[in-house]
Amino acid sequence: MALIAPSILTADFLHLGDELVRARGADVWHLDIMDGHFVPNLTFGPPLCAAVAKASTVPVECHLMVDRPQDLLARYAEAGARRLVVHAESTPHLHRLLAQVHDLGCEAGVALNPGTPLAAIEEVKDQLDLLLIMTVDPGFGGQSFLRGQIGKIERARQLLPGVLIEVDGGIGPQNAAELVRAGADILVAGSAVFAPGADPALRIEEIRRAVHETR
Ligand code: DX5
Ligand code: ZN
Secondary structure: OOEEEEEHHHOOHHHHHHHHHHOOOOOOEEEEEEEOOOOOOEOOOHHHHHHHHHHOOOOEEEEEEOOOHHHOHHHHHHOOOOEEEEEHHHOOOHHHHHHHHHHOOOEEEEEEOOOOOHHHHHHHHHHOOEEEEEOOOOOOOOOOOOHHHHHHHHHHHHHOOOOEEEEEOOOOOOOHHHHHHHOOOEEEEOOOOOOOOOOHHHHHHHHHHHHHHOO
16 A cells, blocks of 8 residues: 655645644655755755654654755754655765664665666665655656656666655646556655645545555
């Protein structure tokens, strides 16, 4: 069964606690950490991660879209993140970085930009708990899904039988089923779940139903 990981990026930050309660059915909270360097956008840091981890029993994963992730990992681990996902493009020392994540007691994931080949993780596949395949260029919520990434998801499924495959960007009821068929275990959804006037629990349910109905 696929898990749904709402990205809080498009939630109402002024009422974030209420948003988390309203998003019933979430399996994982996906926190998009952006530093204004690795990606042009800037979001939030460890204090917000700690607040979410404290407010909810749903596990938190941090998707680190930052330069020098090695300097920040401990801060997010201390803030209660269960899983830390680093971008392959953000470091020449992926092996060392994944070891650092495990030493901190967290699950380790690697994210790949749409332009980065799967080969980038081949030599560290034994260290991976999760591979995140970006289906938009990272930096912003609400972008259009890149269909060209579906082949990469299928190939990742073959290459990494015991590793969770997560997909992120432009995902909703319209494409959830085909992503799960391609091999995705976790679907990140931001604007499909948190949108002005929407009921997040209903949106999560719609994505889940879309996956089930076309199985
Ligand atoms: C993009 C982020 C995604 C994104 C998801 O850089 O990693 O998590 O915000 O938002 P939607 O679902 O709106 O594409
Ligand atoms: Zn993300």
